[in-house]
Amino acid sequence: MTQRPPLPPFDETSARAKVQAAEDAWNSRDPGRVALAYTEDCVWRNRDEFLTGRAAIREFLQRKWEKERDYRLRKELWSWSGNRISVCFRYEWHDAGGRWWRSYGNEQWEFAPDGLMRRREASINDVPITEAERELTPPA
Template sequence: MSEQRPPLPPFTAESALRKVQAAEDAWNSRDPERVALAYTEDSEWRNRDVFLNGRAEIVDFLRAKWEREHGYRLRKELWAYDGDRIAVRFAYEWHDDEGQWYRSYGNENWEFDEDGLMRRRYASINDLPISEDERRIAV
């Protein structure tokens, strides 16, 4: 029996919103192993200019990400959905080791398998330096 991550495709407006919220909650945990469970064993990622394949690479990538992105806090918004695909836009804030804050904006395109696991994730992201008092995403 395969593992399932409801809601399952094909998505409705309600189920797509639940999928997006579940992703936001998992990423805000900053727990690489928890986040990776939402992806297929052979999931394919593009994150900026980094290409990853599989859960092990995803865990390593996220572990390194959250070692350098302190105070990470994310918000996702459903943009579109159709069948087994969801598009989101997002913003997250974080600071580096020197205390410089950033707001990172982006879009993600997701494709799911029949068990609700994400088999493809393509993310485009831009970083904007901000001052601490410009932060919008509360903890």
């Protein structure tokens, strides 16, 4: 059985490490890499989309990053208990027309004993911004 440390139950240190690992993976914009953090039968709600399974998650992320160009994300630990973590996040991206957006959201995560995420619930809102208003730039 493959494990994805840190493993539940989480304390503050391990919850923060899990959140940072997720942020780092998502900022890679690599659907294959990101999808490996989820169980084969993971259940997702992302905005108004409902997904089941790692393959569906990978396909979703492929579509997402084709639309959300130059994506850059920050996640913040909100709370944790047992095998669950809640985060708030913001990310910035631009569309094909060059318009910039900042997306704000909250996620609830539930993990299997092996440290893979088995459930993700995400609520997200988008706000148009100008390029000059960007706060999240890639590291130099």
